[in-house]
Amino acid sequence: MNEEFEEHRPLLLGLAYRMLGSMWDAEDVVQEAYLRWSGTDRTRVRAARPFLATIVSRLALDQLRSARVTRESYTGPWLPEPVATDGLGPVDTAEQRDTLSYATLHMMERLTPPERAVLVLREAFEMPYEQIADVVGASAATCRQTYRRAARHLAERRDRTQPTREEHAALLARFLDAAAGGDLAALTDLLSADVTAWNDGGGKVRAALRPILGRERVIAFVLGLVAQYGLGEMEAIEVNGELAVQVTVDGVTQVVTADVRDGRIHALFNVRNPDKLHHLPARPAAEDA
Numbered sequence: 464m465n466e467e468f469e470e471h472r473p474l475l476l477g478l479a480y481r482m483l484g485s486m487w488d489a490e491d492v493v494q495e496a497y498l499r500w501s502g503t504d505r506t507r508v509r510a511a512r513p514f515l516a517t518i519v520s521r522l523a524l525d526q527l528r529s530a531r532v533t534r535e536s537y538t539g540p541w542l543p544e545p546v547a548t549d550g551l552g553p554v555d556t557a558e559q560r561d562t563l564s565y566a567t568l569h570m571m572e573r574l575t576p577p578e579r580a581v582l583v584l585r586e587a588f589e590m591p592y593e594q595i596a597d598v599v600g601a602s603a604a605t606c607r608q609t610y611r612r613a614a615r616h617l618a619e620r621r622d623r624t625q626p627t628r629e630e631h632a633a634l635l636a637r638f639l640d641a642a643a644g645g646d647l648a649a650l651t652d653l654l655s656a657d658v659t660a661w662n663d664g665g666g667k668v669r670a671a672l673r674p675i676l677g678r679e680r681v682i683a684f685v686l687g688l689v690a691q692y693g694l695g696e697m698e699a700i701e702v703n704g705e706l707a708v709q710v711t712v713d714g715v716t717q718v719v720t721a722d723v724r725d726g727r728i729h730a731l732f733n734v735r736n737p738d739k740l741h742h743l744p745a746r747p748a749a750e751d752a
Contacts, residue, residue, distance in 0.1 A: 467511055468500055474512070474588075475519045477552030477563070481583045482523040483530065484543035484568050486742045492522045513594060520584060520598040527576040534572075538666030540674055542734050543568040545702040545718045546742040554704055558586040565703045565732060566722035569661070570617055577601070578613035585610050626723045632699065632706035635721050638728060639708055642685050643694045650685070654678045655727040660685070665736030668715050681731065688712060700744050709743065716740060 475496060479489035496518045508514045534541040545565060554560045561567050562583055571579050577599050584590040584598065585606075592603040592610075599606065626634065634653065641649035660681045664670025675684050695711030700718070707720035715735055722730035734740065 468497055468515070471512055471515050473550050474552035475515055476550065478516060478583065478588060479519050479523045480546065480551060481562050481568070481587055482520070482580055483527055484572065485530070485739075486544050486546050487738075488526055488530065489523070492519055492526055495522055513590075516584075516588060516590065517594065517598055520580060524576055524580045524599065527579065531576065538664070539670055539672040540661045540663055541572070541665075542661055542663035542732055542739075543572075544739040544742065545707060545720065545734055547744040548701055548704045549744075560704050562587040563704045565705065565707070565720050566730065567617065568703070569722075569730075569732065574613050574616055578609055578616070581606050581609045582613040582617075626726070628705065630726075631721070631723050634723050634726075634728060635706065635708060635719070636699075638721070638731075639694070639697060639710070639719070642689055645686055645689065647682065647686070650682045651678065653728055654681060655724070655729050658728055658730065660731040660733065662733045663736050663739065665738060667737055668735045669713070670733070670735050702743065718743065 472493065475493045476486075476489055479492040480486055483489055483492070496515060499518055500515060503514075543565060548554065548563070551563065552559075554563060562571075571582070574582065580599055581595055584595045585592070590598075592606045595606045596603045599609075601609070637649065638653050640646075641653060656678050657676075658678050658681050660671070660675040662670040662675075671684070675681050692713040697708050697710045699706055700709050701707070702718065702720065705720065707718050709716065709718050711717070716737070717733055717735040718740060719731065719733050721728045721732065
């Protein structure tokens with residue numbers, strides 16, 4: 464029984480995380496699903512994968528509805544929790560990778576809970592509309608309409624030219640080098656005119672309490688931080704299927720990643736809340752002297 468559930472755990476975690484944007488909450492959902500699975504008469508289950516996916520989807524949808532209320536009272540902007548890519552189920556298709564990307568998770572916060580659930584279940588897990596209907600409590604036809612509506616909300620980002628993994632990493636590295644060197648011209652060239660910088664301290668550490676809008680303001684903010692605190696040691700890590708940078712500023716560890724569109728940085732995401740940095744990739748052990 465345990466072995467069968469554990470076989471599906473990465474997929475279930477990936478499903479719950481995509482719906483919630485929080486690994487902490489996703490783990491709670493999967494644990495509750497395990498308890499329900501333990502009490503289920505297995506003779507009534509035709510196939511474990513769809514059965515478990517349905518349980519997790521319903522639990523995550525309930526959690527998402529309550530989480531939205533909590534996030535409205537959050538101190539400063541609420542950003543998804545950056546997580547190591549491993550252990551979140553398959554990322555074999557473009558849709559599976561896109562629904563895991565940090566920028567997409569951030570944009571999905573604008574969707575209603577049913578829209579987000581339908582989008583994730585359809586795109587990342589190719590669940591039939593009839594099964595999605597059973598999860599969200601609507602007809603299959605309504606779920607099709609909900610999916611089209613949710614996809615339209617994300618169309619702006621998806622219709623633009625997306626960078627390769629290497630291009631994304633190179634652009635982020637150039638931005639940090641320019642910031643560290645105070646290179647105003649390079650920063651101007653790297654950022655889009657309507658760039659937005661989001662900073663999540665969660666009230667635990669100092670961070671801007673509102674999004675910073677526009678290239679000039681973002682550059683002034685970044686250069687001001689660097690001038691006052693400098694940049695500590697930087698390390699490239701993979702989170703959400705993309706490269707990000709872990710860096711220390713003013714004694715606080717943070718993870719910086721970016722939404723890159725048409726060769727420029729359209730959004731910067733800076734997660735400083737220490738409660739959201741527990742699921743980063745493990746650092747390699749130091750070699751023996």
